[in-house]
Amino acid sequence: MASSTLASGTARILVGEPAASPPAAARRAGRLPGTGRIGLGILVGLALMALVGPSLTPDPYAQNLAHALEGSSRRHWLGTDQLGRDLLARIVLGSRLSLLIGLGATLFGLVAGGTIGVLAGYLGRWFEAVAMRAMEGLIVFPGILIALMVVTVAGTGVLNVVLAVGLRAVPIFARVAQTSTRSLCQQDFVVAARALGAPGGRVLARHVAPSLVNSLLVVASLQVATAILIGATLSFLGVGVPPETPEWGAMLNAGRRYMLQQGQLVVYPGLAIMITILGINLFGDGLRLALDPRHTRGTLLR
Amino acid sequence: MLIYVLRRLLQLLPTLLLISAVVFVMLRLMPGDPAEVLAGQEATPEIVEEIRSRLGLDQPLPVQYGFYLATLARGELGDSIRSHQPVVEEIARRLPATLLLGFTAIAVAFALGLALGGVAAVCVGRWPDVALLLLALLGVSAPTFWLGLLLVLVFAVGLGVLPVAGSEGWVHLVLPAATLVPQSLAVFARLSRSTLLDALGEDYVRTAVAKGVSAGGVLWRHALRNALIPPVTFAGLEFGRMLGGIIAVETIFAWPGVGKALVDAIAGRDFPMIQGLVLAFALLFALVNLAVDVVNGLIDPRVRYG
Numbered sequence: 001m002a003s004s005t006l007a008s009g010t011a012r013i014l015v016g017e018p019a020a021s022p023p024a025a026a027r028r029a030g031r032l033p034g035t036g037r038i039g040l041g042i043l044v045g046l047a048l049m050a051l052v053g054p055s056l057t058p059d060p061y062a063q064n065l066a067h068a069l070e071g072s073s074r075r076h077w078l079g080t081d082q083l084g085r086d087l088l089a090r091i092v093l094g095s096r097l098s099l100l101i102g103l104g105a106t107l108f109g110l111v112a113g114g115t116i117g118v119l120a121g122y123l124g125r126w127f128e129a130v131a132m133r134a135m136e137g138l139i140v141f142p143g144i145l146i147a148l149m150v151v152t153v154a155g156t157g158v159l160n161v162v163l164a165v166g167l168r169a170v171p172i173f174a175r176v177a178q179t180s181t182r183s184l185c186q187q188d189f190v191v192a193a194r195a196l197g198a199p200g201g202r203v204l205a206r207h208v209a210p211s212l213v214n215s216l217l218v219v220a221s222l223q224v225a226t227a228i229l230i231g232a233t234l235s236f237l238g239v240g241v242p243p244e245t246p247e248w249g250a251m252l253n254a255g256r257r258y259m260l261q262q263g264q265l266v267v268y269p270g271l272a273i274m275i276t277i278l279g280i281n282l283f284g285d286g287l288r289l290a291l292d293p294r295h296t297r298g299t300l301l302r
Numbered sequence: 303m304l305i306y307v308l309r310r311l312l313q314l315l316p317t318l319l320l321i322s323a324v325v326f327v328m329l330r331l332m333p334g335d336p337a338e339v340l341a342g343q344e345a346t347p348e349i350v351e352e353i354r355s356r357l358g359l360d361q362p363l364p365v366q367y368g369f370y371l372a373t374l375a376r377g378e379l380g381d382s383i384r385s386h387q388p389v390v391e392e393i394a395r396r397l398p399a400t401l402l403l404g405f406t407a408i409a410v411a412f413a414l415g416l417a418l419g420g421v422a423a424v425c426v427g428r429w430p431d432v433a434l435l436l437l438a439l440l441g442v443s444a445p446t447f448w449l450g451l452l453l454v455l456v457f458a459v460g461l462g463v464l465p466v467a468g469s470e471g472w473v474h475l476v477l478p479a480a481t482l483v484p485q486s487l488a489v490f491a492r493l494s495r496s497t498l499l500d501a502l503g504e505d506y507v508r509t510a511v512a513k514g515v516s517a518g519g520v521l522w523r524h525a526l527r528n529a530l531i532p533p534v535t536f537a538g539l540e541f542g543r544m545l546g547g548i549i550a551v552e553t554i555f556a557w558p559g560v561g562k563a564l565v566d567a568i569a570g571r572d573f574p575m576i577q578g579l580v581l582a583f584a585l586l587f588a589l590v591n592l593a594v595d596v597v598n599g600l601i602d603p604r605v606r607y608g
Contacts (some may be wrong), residue, residue, distance in 0.1 A: 043535065133320075136320060137320040137321075137323060137324045140317050140320050140321055140324075140587070140588060141321070141324065141580075141584050141587070142542035142543065142545045142546070142583065142584075142587050143543070143546070144543070144545050144546035145545065145580060145583050145584065145587075148564065148568060148580075149324075149328050149580060151329045151331055151568065152332075152568050152573075152576055153328055153333075201382070217387060225443075229445055229546075230546060232445060232447075233338065233445070233447060233546050233549075233550055236447050236550060237549065237550060237553060237565050238565070238567065238569060239568050239569065244403070245486075249447075252447065252448060252451060256451060256554070258449065259454070259455060263455050266448070266451040266452070266455065267452070269448075270444075270445060270447075270448030270451065270452070271448075272447065273445050273448065274440070274443045274444045274448065275443075277441070277442075277443040277444075277445075278439065278443040281439070281442065281443060282439075
């Protein structure tokens with residue numbers, strides 16, 4: 001939280017928040033602010049849950065129709081679903097898929113979009129014109145629509161969800177990479193490297209790419225949240241992962257039909273999504289503050 | 303102003319071309335022969351042949367795209383495979399419900415967000431501000447479709463005060479709209495808080511204060527007008543983001559709009575419907591952003607000549 005810039009008093013209202021002075025901003029750079037650390041904590045917890053959680057919980061696929069749609073008990077902490085499967089175990093296992101979809105889709109968007117953007121910014125001319133036009137073609141569609149078009153063409157399934165959600169992020173990364181590359185290419189150290197006769201690939205890999213990492217990383221961290229959200233939306237709509245998969249969106253979709261008998265079915269999987277996204281947002285916002293000294297305030301808590 | 307609007311309308315053309323190009327690519331990427339895909343499984347060979355010649359599918363790709371544009375310009379989107387009704391009519395019948403839901407939610411979120419953002423900006427650092435930040439943080443993190451389920455659980459199942467499904471009368475609008483509001487509300491509140499704080503830090507505000515203008519006058523007359531542009535611009539983008547929520551909400555509450563129709567069409571592989579709905583959504587998104595630009599031009603003359 002931008003607590004150091006928060007000060008009360010009516011005088012401050014009318015003059016507004018003072019911008020942090022450059023030394024203060026520089027001091028803050030490289031260090032994760034408090035809320036960012038909370039976010040990191042949530043994410044570490046989630047990663048642990050995804051890694052070792054499934055070995056601690058009961059079998060998430062074990063059906064027991066005699067104990068279907070039960071409430072919380074000592075045997076089933078969060079109750080059971082319509083087939084008598086342990087809800088907690090399914091939520092814990094579901095963290096794997098949600099994180100996989102979120103990270104996989106973002107990685108796809110980062111690599112594809114980053115490559116297109118860097119090449120466009122570096123090569124310029126017709127390649128830049130064509131590539132960025134194609135990116136605009138994607139950006140004129142709302143993200144969910146792109147994802148729905150991909151599952152229409154490619155069909156449902158985990159891999160296609162990753163692809164569908166990732167494609168939406170490609171133009172976002174491409175734009176960031178392209179504008180940064182273009183301004184980098186005009187800076188002295190890149191011009192000097194080119195003048196010294198360094199081959200194009202070497203200039204890109206050694207001089208341009210390292211300077212891009214920070215800005216792309218900040219975008220990527222927040223994109224993971226959107227990716228998880230859209231992935232869960234697809235599964236909730238029944239066009240994402242196969243219906244019986246322990247994935248949070250799919251679980252909410254299945255639980256919807258039994259919510260009159262057992263409300264917990266539609267409460268906890270959504271809570272898991274919310275905590276995950278909260279953690280990513282807090283962490284991503286902290287990362288922006290820490291990596292990019294130009295931003296003295298995060299966007300999330302400003 | 304009129305010239306500005308006309309110029310923005312002209313800029314819509316390349317956007318429309320891009321949209322049609324992407325949908326054309328989507329159709330070409332579909333597994334199988336596009337003519338058979340568009341005709342549906344029950345179609346006779348004659349119908350498939352007719353579609354093939356109408357779309358010019360035996361011609362080279364650029365020519366095909368030309369044919370495709372021509373059919374779009376004539377508004378020929380074919381018949382729905384499932385209902386056998388013309389796609390254009392199906393969409394026209396369902397669109398008003400979706401627009402009612404979407405615009406109600408955006409309007410409520412915008413107005414409330416601006417008010418709350420204003421309160422937070424005036425109380426910066428004190429408890430209303432901090433409380434709003436925390437609520438906004440939760441708001442942007444909660445998936446819309448989950449909020450919808452929770453609202454059904456509490457109001458329709460638990461308390462039994464509001465109807466769960468249907469679309470007759472305003473009571474049916476309450477829960478679906480209330481589901482869509484929080485996420486956008488959080489975005490608008492945060493954004494208007496920060497833009498108001500920025501505007502309050504400007505020199506002209508200090509001048510106004512020095513002149514002896516009352517705090518309310520400064521806020522209302524000087525700061526708000528300038529602070530309004532980013533939230534208005536964002537309203538257009540927010541509409542696109544809300545679309546995912548609208549589709550889910552229409553599914554949860556059986557709201558008879560185009561969002562639910564799209565999900566049904568994808569599940570039933572009703573390709574003419576999918577094509578028509580994707581075009582409709584993209585066009586709607588483009589038009590909303592055009593409207594946003596025009597409104598920004600009204601608020602701020604600089605935008606018009608920029």
